[in-house]
Amino acid sequence: MTERRTLPRKTTLKLLCMYCYVLLISIFLPIEPALAQSGSQIKTVYSVGGVKVDASADTAAAAQKIALAEGQNIAAERLLKRITPLNRHGDLPSANNSYVSNLVQSMEVSSEKRSSTRYLAELVFNFRRGAVRRLLRDLGIPFSETMSKPVLVLPIYERAGAANLWDDPNPWREAWRGIDNSNRFVPLIIPEGGLHDMGAISVDQAVNADASRLTAIAARYKAETVIIVHAVQRRNLAGGTDLLDVAIQRFSATEDSTVIESFESTVGEPLANLLGKAATGVASLIEENWKLATRLGFSERGPLSVRLKLQTLADWITLKRRLEAIPAVDQVELRELTRQSAQVFLHHLGDESALRVALTQSDLSLKKEDGFWVLRASK
DSSP states (O other): OOOOOOOOHHHHHHHHHHHHHHHHHHHHSOOOHHHHHHHHHHHHHTEEEEEEEEEEOSSHHHHHHHHHHHHHHHHHHHHHHHHSOGGGGGGSOOOOHHHHHHHEEEEEEEEEEEOSSEEEEEEEEEEOHHHHHHHHHHHTOOBOOOOOOOEEEEEEEEETTEEESSSSOOHHHHHHHTSOOTTOSSOEEOOOOSHHHHHHOOHHHHHTTOHHHHHHHHHHTTOSOEEEEEEEEEEETTTTEEEEEEEEEEEOSSOEEEEEEEEEOOTTOOHHHHHHHHHHHHHHHHHHHHHHHTOBOGGGOOOEEEEEEOSSHHHHHHHHHHHHTSTTEEEEEEEEEOSSEEEEEEEESSOHHHHHHHHHHTTEEEEEETTEEEEEEOO
C-alpha cells in the first residue's frame, strides 16, 4: 500500500499563493529590452538580404518566376554557410527548389526592374528557424545561432619597422573599413581615428597590449572585446610578391589569445588588393572561431542542473524569458522555486562551454560554486 502524505494546510496555502503571484507576474510583466534584442538577433540570423537576381524569359512573369526561384536558392546557400562551420560546408546539400521552398518563410523586394522579357531585383529572404534546424539535425551538422556582441578592431600597420595605428594614410585600417559588416555573426567596430581615440591609446601602447589603455578604448566604444590585428608587410624580392604576417590578439574578460596568419600577393597584384584579401580572411577567421565556440549540436543535449539567484519572485519570470530567448537553451524546466532562488534543468544544445558563451552574450553569468552551477544576471 502506498503511503500518502498531506502537506499542512498553511504550507499548501502558502505555496498556492506563491505560484498564483508568479502567474500574475508572468501575465503582466513587460518584456524587457534584453529579451526583445535576443528575438531580434534570431530574426537577423535567419534573414538573408542583398540577394540580386537577373533572369530572362519569353514573358516578364516567366522571368520573375525563374529569378525568384534562383534567388531563394542563393539565399539558402548563404544562410547554411553562414551558420555552419567551414569544415562542414562540403556536407551541405546543393541548394535546389526541392527542399529550399520548405525553408523559406517570407520574401521582401528591396528594389526591382522589369521589361517584357527580363526581371531584375534585389531581395530579402526570411527562413523558418525550425525547418532549418531539422534539416541540419538530419544531416548531423552542428551550427550556431548566437551572435556576438560587437568587437573593437585595432588595425596596426607596420612597414619597414614603423608601426602605424592612427596616422593617415593607414591602408590596413582602410581595408578593414571596406569589409561588409551587415548581418555578421561577429559585428566589427573600426575606430574613427580622431583625437579621442589617440588620447585613449597610442600605437606603442597598442603594440605592447597595454591593459589599462585597451580598457579605455573599449569603454569609449562600449565594447567588451578588443582584437588587435597587427599586420607586418614585407617584400619578397626573389618572388616579386608582397607578404603580410598578421598577429591577431584577442582581449576580453574571459580570454586572451594570439594567432598569426600569413598572406601573399600574386605577382603584379596591387598591395591594396592583398590588404583587402587579408582583412576579409582575418574577419572570416574571427567569425569562424566564434561559430565553433558557440556551435549547437543535437547529439550533445543537456540537461544541466542550475540554481538561479533571485531577489524577488518577479526575477524568476524575467530570467526564464531571457533564458528561453537564447538559441542554445532548448527548454527551462523548473524543479523548485523559493523567493531567493529557482532550481531548474537547462535542456540545451551543444556542450557546457558553448552554453556559457551564449549566456554571456545575454549578460548572464554561469559559474560553479561549491560544486554546483549557479546563474546570475550581470545586467
